[in-house]
Amino acid sequence: MDYSQKTADLIERQCRNVEREDFVLDKKLSEELILKTYDLFDLPRPKKVVWYKDIFEKKFVDAIDSAGSAWSARSAGSAGSARSAGSAWSAWSAGSAGSAGSAWSARSARSAGSAGSAGSARSAWSARSAWSARSAGSARSAWSAWSARSARSARSAGSALDYDFDWFVIEHEYCENPDSDFPVNEHDKKYLKYCELLMQAKEAGLGYRVEYEDTLYLVPTPLVKIDVENRFHSTNGPAIHWKGGAEVFYIHGVKFTEEQFKKSQTATITDIIAWEDIDQRSALLRERPIKELLETVQKTLVDHSDECGGYDLWELNLKGIGTCKVLAYSGWSSAKEYIKFVPPESTNALETVAKLRHQTTNELLVSKKS
Amino acid sequence: METLNNHGDLVLYPFEGVTRPGDAALSKLHILQDSGPTGNRHEVVSKNALIFRWTESGVEYIHCDEPYLIQHVGGDQEHGVQEVEAGTRKVLHEMEYNPWDKELKIVID
Numbered sequence: 129m130d131y132s133q134k135t136a137d138l139i140e141r142q143c144r145n146v147e148r149e150d151f152v153l154d155k156k157l158s159e160e161l162i163l164k165t166y167d168l169f170d171l172p173r174p175k176k177v178v179w180y181k182d183i184f185e186k187k188f189v190d191a192i193d194s195a196g197s198a199w200s201a202r203s204a205g206s207a208g209s210a211r212s213a214g215s216a217w218s219a220w221s222a223g224s225a226g227s228a229g230s231a232w233s234a235r236s237a238r239s240a241g242s243a244g245s246a247g248s249a250r251s252a253w254s255a256r257s258a259w260s261a262r263s264a265g266s267a268r269s270a271w272s273a274w275s276a277r278s279a280r281s282a283r284s285a286g287s288a289l290d291y292d293f294d295w296f297v298i299e300h301e302y303c304e305n306p307d308s309d310f311p312v313n314e315h316d317k318k319y320l321k322y323c324e325l326l327m328q329a330k331e332a333g334l335g336y337r338v339e340y341e342d343t344l345y346l347v348p349t350p351l352v353k354i355d356v357e358n359r360f361h362s363t364n365g366p367a368i369h370w371k372g373g374a375e376v377f378y379i380h381g382v383k384f385t386e387e388q389f390k391k392s393q394t395a396t397i398t399d400i401i402a403w404e405d406i407d408q409r410s411a412l413l414r415e416r417p418i419k420e421l422l423e424t425v426q427k428t429l430v431d432h433s434d435e436c437g438g439y440d441l442w443e444l445n446l447k448g449i450g451t452c453k454v455l456a457y458s459g460w461s462s463a464k465e466y467i468k469f470v471p472p473e474s475t476n477a478l479e480t481v482a483k484l485r486h487q488t489t490n491e492l493l494v495s496k497k498s
Numbered sequence: 499m500e501t502l503n504n505h506g507d508l509v510l511y512p513f514e515g516v517t518r519p520g521d522a523a524l525s526k527l528h529i530l531q532d533s534g535p536t537g538n539r540h541e542v543v544s545k546n547a548l549i550f551r552w553t554e555s556g557v558e559y560i561h562c563d564e565p566y567l568i569q570h571v572g573g574d575q576e577h578g579v580q581e582v583e584a585g586t587r588k589v590l591h592e593m594e595y596n597p598w599d600k601e602l603k604i605v606i607d
Contacts, residue, residue: 383536402596405606406507407536452597460504462576468594468605484593484602485509487502495502498578 132304135297142293145330148352153333153371155179161329162337162344165203165322169210174344182373183287183336183347191345192287192338201287201339207322211295214315217302287336289326289349296323355380363393363415382411397421398446401454401467413465418456421467431477436460436497439477441470455480461498500585505568506577507531507592507605508540510560514586518561522552528560530568530589533607538572540607542582558589 159177166173180188212218299319303312335349350370355361359381360368366375366389377389384392391399392412400421403409413421426445430453433439440456453474456467474480482492500512508531528551532539542549544566551560564584570577592605 385535388535405533405536406594407533407538407607449597453595459576461578464576469597471595471602472597485504486511486588486590486593487504487509491502492504495504496580497504498506498580 131301134304135301138300139297141327142290142297145290145349146352146358147354148349150351151333153348155333158329158332158334158346159344161325161332162203162334162346165207165325168318168322168325169203169206171202171206174339174342176343177346178343179346179348181347182350182370184374185347188336188338188345188347191340191343195338195340201337201344203322204292207292207319210315210322211292211299211319214313215299215319216306216310216313216316217299220302220307220310287338287347289330289334289336292323292326296320296327299323350374357381379408379411380414382407384408396447397424398448401446401469406466406468409468410459410464410466413467418465418467422456430475433476433478433481435478435493436481439481441474441477441480457481500583503568503580503582503587505540505580506570507607508568509590509592510542510568510582510587511590512583512585513559513588516554516559516586518550518559518586519552519554522550522561524548524550530558530560531591531607533572536572536607538570538607540568540570540577542566542568559586560589561586 163173163177178187183189299316300323303316303320306312330349333348334346336347338345348370350368350373352360353362353367357380360376360378361380362377363379367378368374368376375386377384377386379389379392388408392408395403395412400409400412400416403412422442422444428443429440430443431439431441437458437460442454442456443451444454445451451472453470453472454467455470455474455477456465458465470480470484478489478492482489485492487495502512503510526545526548527541527543528549529539529541542560542562544562544564547562547564547566549560549562549566551558553559562582562584566582566584567579568582569579593602594605595601596603
């Protein structure tokens with residue numbers, strides 16, 4: 129086995145929190161668990177606790193901004209110090225591999241890469257959960273990454289309870305199987321206890337916390353739906369939503385406004401081909417692939433090219449438009465499908481691609497493409 | 499011929515027949531296209547050199563004296579990172595046809 133069963137169990141437990149289904153928020157328990165992180169480091173508990181319904185509530189955003197950093201929660205800072213400075217694991221990784229990331233991969237048996245080909249828990253980690261090799265490498269969960277990308281505040285990522293959970297996995301495994309020269313010490317144990325408290329708080333429904341001026345501001349964890357490639361995804365409703373709070377719509381990782389999402393639910397083939405944003409259009413095509421869409425209409429293949437990933441030039445007869453031409457193709461560096469209307473005089477697939485890109489066919493062929 | 503970059507729906511087309519104005523915007527990073535709702539964007543970035551950006555007669559240009567990068571941020575970052583050679587580039591956008599208005603329009607990514 130690449131790593132211990134206990135670590136595999138921990139990963140399984142974390143996976144259960146990635147695609148969060150309905151739950152009853154236990155406010156009292158969540159508060160107590162997060163306050164215990166202060167006790168752990170002998171820090172005075174914040175005097176006041178205030179709940180908000182989602183991370184977009186202005187007062188929560190203001191608290192994050194005012195705090196200067198999401199890490200201003202004192203217990204988080206202490207935990208970070210315990211992990212990065214005092215733990216045996218950090219001493220071992222600094223001494224033997226130079227960095228925490230390479231320490232993890234240096235022990236190849238434990239690498240995220242080998243996790244993918246192993247048993248169910250490890251496969252879940254690398255293939256199904258947000259704790260994939262990629263997210264582990266960048267020290268971000270899918271959710272934290274989303275928060276970081278959001279225009280609201282890069283800092284909100286740091287206030288997510290699961291921000292540190294990939295370190296939790298690494299530290300946990302080290303403690304299960306330490307290097308004999310660097311035995312597990314009190315800092316390792318404290319860090320694990322801290323992460324366990326956060327994990328239990330997450331399981332009780334707490335998602336975010338930030339501390340400012342002796343007040344702890346808390347937000348529940350949202351309900352999250354993802355697709356098999358760990359992208360935020362739901363075609364039935366918001367992919368992310370807080371009960372009574374914000375809703376965020378994604379289809380296969382591509383963000384839609386609520387209005388666009390509603391429109392997508394009743395979209396015809398013509399609506400999809402004419403969809404304004406080509407990334408959103410491509411996301412919709414994953415639900416209704418081009419081949420399937422074209423089966424519903426009268427069509428003639430005008431031209432096909434195998435160059436540059438392959439292009440099909442079709443003539444269609446669409447309700448509301450009549451005879452028209454479309455180009456169907458795959459992305460140059462992804463398996464995504466695309467379709468777009470092209471001028472009715474188009475007869476050569478590759479020439480049409482080049483022309484719509486303001487270049488000659490030869491320029492297209494020799495260009496850098498991705 | 500200098501290399502042409504097709505980066506998703508954005509095209510950086512080598513072009514030398516233009517004079518850079520004195521008031522060209524100057525930065526190590528320019529966002530050339532921002533999709534809005536999806537949050538995806540294409541940006542050019544240089545670690546060391548400044549990249550000039552200006553518009554002339556409705557056409558956008560960028561210039562850098564050293565090679566730099568064009569990258570896609572957001573989504574699956576499916577367009578990856580490409581190196582752009584030093585020199586001047588027209589910034590062009592992929593087009594598609596609007597069968598109702600019977601005219602070409604810029605692809606929105």
